[in-house]
Amino acid sequence: MTVVAPVGDEMLEPAANGTPGLEAEEGRGSLAGWYLIIVLTLAYTCSFIDRQVLNLLVGPIKAEFGLDDTRLSLLQGLAFTSAYIILSPIFGRVADTGSRKGVLVFGIMLWSIGTSCCGLARSYWQLFAARFGVGGAEACLTPAAWSIIADAFPTRLIPRAFSVYMMGPYLGGGLALIFGGLLLDGAATWDLSDYPLLASLKPWQMVFFLAGAPGILIALLLLFVKEPARRAAKANEAARHMSGAEIWETFRKYKGFYGNFYLGMPLFIITLYAFPAWMPTVLIRKFGVSAGQVGVQYGIAVLVTGSLSVLVSPWVARAIERFGGRRDNLLIVALACSVVLVLLSLSLMFANTYWSAFAVATAASVAYSLPQALSSSALQMVTPNRMRGVASSVYVFVVSVAGLALAPTFVALITDHVFADEGRVGDSLAITCALAAAGSAFFIARALPTYRRMLEEQT
Structure with missing residues (x-):
């Protein structure tokens, strides 16, 4: 693995030409670095608004095109997820070999235009194609953003930077519900007769059309970001590309970490997607x-x-490092939260009042949210610079399959085919999340020894 020379409390890596320079330090923990985080967090928030606003428009879209639930679900899942999964490795490789800033500007512009095009769709298949474009373009964000964040801050600040960035899904999911609903209600009363194109749009189309607008502004804000020099530990690492064979050899050499990490975290992500997807239904069906x-x-x-x-996750991790003396603190948090989620999931089966079930769901939200920024940081911090994009895209692929494609379906299958009783959806959710969290704890524990060795090789 790579070796980083310490400079005071931070790290100074060689610039791309192999010599230390000011360019390598620019933006690390500075105003420029935090400006970058703010813009990337806005982009992440915007991406979740664009992907989730469809959930508010199920009724009018079904009525518009005469769809059944199955065909509409393809717009929510297959159209978006298939493109996202297919293009993630491609964007990952481009982020490793080219301009990450360029990848981000291009991708954000493309998914914003795609979201607006959803509002211009005149048929089901036009809407399907637009959703496919949104999903494919959003695949650019994770590999390019993770890589550039890891270069923009010193090692000690990377988890904190990721913790701000990882607020995006929660902000985006909430704002999609709040402002999407306000737009849907407001668009029905607007007088747009002076704007023929907009006047021809129905309220659900107007929501899509306007939801794409913020992304254009965010892409413009990124133009003012100066891409940091690639973080390198060896003098020649940032100056050359890693071949496919070298990337594969790194994965093979450290398979104890990568293999178990790529199994453990997707299982963990199942709880993150399954709880928000089914908990409202549990509360409605079980408690009326x-x-x-x-x-x-x-x-x-x-x-x-x-x-x-x-x-707060960086402070939790820092406390574990300070008082427990553990350098593997980032993954220790994920392991601990997996164990907690097993207990919380099982306790859901015994929650007999609305507020006890609500309390379990709220505690679970804390547990499955806490490790997100830390696990992302752990992957970036031990992965060579020129394969971070690929490593991130593999992560995106496995968590997308587990979370977006499988998590909600697992719960439904147990409800329909094991219990055959929709009233027991809470038990189905509990079983799914408990098993997933237990599997996650097992694989993360197996990843720890190799992860510790990779950290030691950096010193």
Whole structure:
């Protein structure tokens, strides 16, 4: 692995020409670095608004095109996820070999235009194609953003930077519900007769059309970012590309970490997607509470606990390192949260009141949110610079398959084919998440020895 020479409390890596320089230090922990984080966090937030706003428009879209639930679900899942998975490795490789800033500007512009094009669709297949474009373009964000964040900050600040960036999904998911609903209601009363193109759009189309606009502004804000020099430990690492064979050899050499990490974290992600997808239904079916009450209360709980958890996670990890003397603190948090999620998931089966079940769901939101920034940081910190994009895209692939494609379906299959009783969806959710969290704990524990060795090789 690579070796980094310490300079005071931070790290100074060679610039691309192999010699230390000021360019390598620019933006690390500075105003420029935090400006970068703010813009990337806005981009991540925008990406979740664009991908989730469709969930508010199910009714009008079904009525517009005469769809059944299955065909509409393809717009939510297959159209977006298939393109996202296919293009993630491609964007990852481009991020490793070219301009990460360029990749981000291009991708954000493309998915924003794709979202607006959803509002111009006149047929089901036009809408399907637009959603496919949105999913494919959003695949650029993770590999390019993770790589550039790891270069923009000193090692000690990377988890903190990631914790801010990882607020994006929680902010985006909440804002999609809040402002999407406001736009949907407001668009029905707007007088747009002076704007023929907009006047021809129905309210659901207007929501899509306007949802794409913020991304254009965010892409323009990225133009003012100066891409940091690639972080290198060996003098010639940043100056050359890693071949496919070298990347594969690195994965093989450290398979104890990569293999178990790529198995453990997707299992962990199942809890992150399954709880928000099915917990509202659990509360509605089991306790007879209105959808409006659940939406407001649970939505606020997820938004607040998720955002706060990723923000405080670096301090949690630092406390473990300081008082426990563990350099593998980033993965230790993920392991501990996996164990906690097993217990919380099982306790859901015994929650017999609305507020006890709500409390379990809120605690679970803290547990599955806390390790997100830390696990991302752990992957970036031990991966050679010129394969970070590929490593990140592999991570995106496996968590997308587990989270976006499989997590909600697992719960439904148990409910329909094991219990054959929709009233037991809470038990299905508990079983799915408990098994996934237990598997996650097993694989993360197996990843720790190799992860510690990789950290030692950097000193």
